[in-house]
Amino acid sequence: MTPAAPVRVAVVGLGWAGRSIWLPRLREHPRFAVAAAVDPDPATRATVAAEYPELELLADVAELDSNRFDLAVVAVPNHRHADIAELLLTAGIPVFLEKPVCLSSAEADRLAAAERAGDVTLLAGSAARYRADVSRLYEVAAGLGAIRHVDLAWIRARGIPDAGGWFTRREQSGGGALVDLGWHLLDTLTPLLGSVEFQQVVGTTSDDFVSDGAWAASWRHGEQEAPAGGGDVEDTARGFLVTGDGTSVSLRASWASHEARDLTAINVEGAAGTASLRCTFGFGPNRQDCSSLSVTRIGQTTAVPLPDEPIGTEYRRQLDELPAMLADPASRGRAIAEVRPTIAAIERLYESARSRRSAPQLVRVGR
Ligand SMILES: NC(=O)c1ccc[n+]([C@@H]2O[C@H](COP(=O)([O-])OP(=O)(O)OC[C@H]3O[C@@H](n4cnc5c(N)ncnc54)[C@H](O)[C@@H]3O)[C@@H](O)[C@H]2O)c1
Numbered sequence: 042m043t044p045a046a047p048v049r050v051a052v053v054g055l056g057w058a059g060r061s062i063w064l065p066r067l068r069e070h071p072r073f074a075v076a077a078a079v080d081p082d083p084a085t086r087a088t089v090a091a092e093y094p095e096l097e098l099l100a101d102v103a104e105l106d107s108n109r110f111d112l113a114v115v116a117v118p119n120h121r122h123a124d125i126a127e128l129l130l131t132a133g134i135p136v137f138l139e140k141p142v143c144l145s146s147a148e149a150d151r152l153a154a155a156e157r158a159g160d161v162t163l164l165a166g167s168a169a170r171y172r173a174d175v176s177r178l179y180e181v182a183a184g185l186g187a188i189r190h191v192d193l194a195w196i197r198a199r200g201i202p203d204a205g206g207w208f209t210r211r212e213q214s215g216g217g218a219l220v221d222l223g224w225h226l227l228d229t230l231t232p233l234l235g236s237v238e239f240q241q242v243v244g245t246t247s248d249d250f251v252s253d254g255a256w257a258a259s260w261r262h263g264e265q266e267a268p269a270g271g272g273d274v275e276d277t278a279r280g281f282l283v284t285g286d287g288t289s290v291s292l293r294a295s296w297a298s299h300e301a302r303d304l305t306a307i308n309v310e311g312a313a314g315t316a317s318l319r320c321t322f323g324f325g326p327n328r329q330d331c332s333s334l335s336v337t338r339i340g341q342t343t344a345v346p347l348p349d350e351p352i353g354t355e356y357r358r359q360l361d362e363l364p365a366m367l368a369d370p371a372s373r374g375r376a377i378a379e380v381r382p383t384i385a386a387i388e389r390l391y392e393s394a395r396s397r398r399s400a401p402q403l404v405r406v407g408r
Pocket residue numbers: 053054055056057058059079080081082085101102116117118119121125139140141166168221323
């Protein structure tokens with residue numbers, strides 16, 4: 042691939058993310074040429090064929106030839122991420138893998154080994170970092186001195202993806218709101234704190250909404266009826282994490298709540314001031330009216346102007362960066378290095394939540 046030639050892409054997985062996020066943006070982007078798309082489901086392939094008659098459609102990733110593709114954009118259900126990316130990387134095809142990149146530290150090890158074996162690069166979906174408001178928060182946070190604490194929250198009013206489908210079956214999703222929304226939140230930490238190890242992680246999970254289809258993500262179904270609900274994952278996760286150098290992070294990820302609007306909030310507390318971002322990540326319709334960012338120092342709160350940008354701009358912006366990332370040898374191994382603390386934190390938060398559930402109930406004595 043020469044620096045100016047379009048990146049020849051295969052889109053793997055033609056569900057909501059493949060069709061709503063990646064196919065249209067890749068097709069309109071001058072630096073990419075979508076050369077094929079893959080999905081094992083014949084009905085899905087037929088729908089995509091009707092919309093894009095000239096697109097080569099395949100049923101199996103094994104049919105992709107490394108001589109014809111510079112990149113595979115992989116957006117398949119979570120439990121297939123590691124094995125499909127491993128297969129592609131080993132075959133010599135660079136991979137852009139949707140979040141959650143992996144569901145365990147063991148899967149991270151497998152992906153790192155596949156990247157080395159195929160001698161090609163793995164890139165990770167990190168859309169939130171490419172939002173204009175989040176980028177501005179990073180700039181402001183750089184002037185806040187030593188960062189002591191970060192509050193991360195994404196609380197949806199209602200937005201359980203495909204309740205009763207793979208998203209809400211632990212065996213296929215790896216978990217609920219923590220793996221889905223919490224991944225995006227934890228992913229925003231790297232530019233703030235660097236690639237950190239958490240020494241302590243405690244957390245709780247709850248599932249008060251997941252069994253009821255009324256709390257489903259309406260935007261995933263268009264005119265179709267919302268799914269019936271059900272599943273065995275949490276709709277809410279809460280955690281408290283502490284790094285080796287004593288920086289703390291609190292985390293709240295909720296697919297549904299009693300709020301009227303979806304809120305994503307990131308508060309950064311530094312020695313020299315605090316910064317507070319309030320916005321809505323993702324595509325949900327119950328959004329904050331606009332993003333707002335403020336900085337507080339010695340009792341004075343100042344609003345930081347933010348550009349207004351259309352929903353989903355961060356995905357296009359990430360695509361802008363991909364060709365250079367693919368061409369840069371320093372990208373090799375970076376995604377996995379960044380992912381390791383994220384998946385370790387998720388594993389430990391679930392472990393903490395499980396251990397609390399299985400612990401004997403404390404009996405309150407006296408008044
Ligand atoms: N970055 C984001 O904001 C964002 C948003 C939505 C989804 N996602 C991620 O994208 C992934 C897909 O989510 P979705 O909502 O599109 O799910 P989905 O269920 O709508 O689509 C998944 C598609 O993958 C296909 N598939 C299954 N096995 C496959 C295989 N072996 N090869 C090729 N295709 C295969 C299915 O047939 C289906 O069409 C998930 O990991 C999800 O976390 C990311």
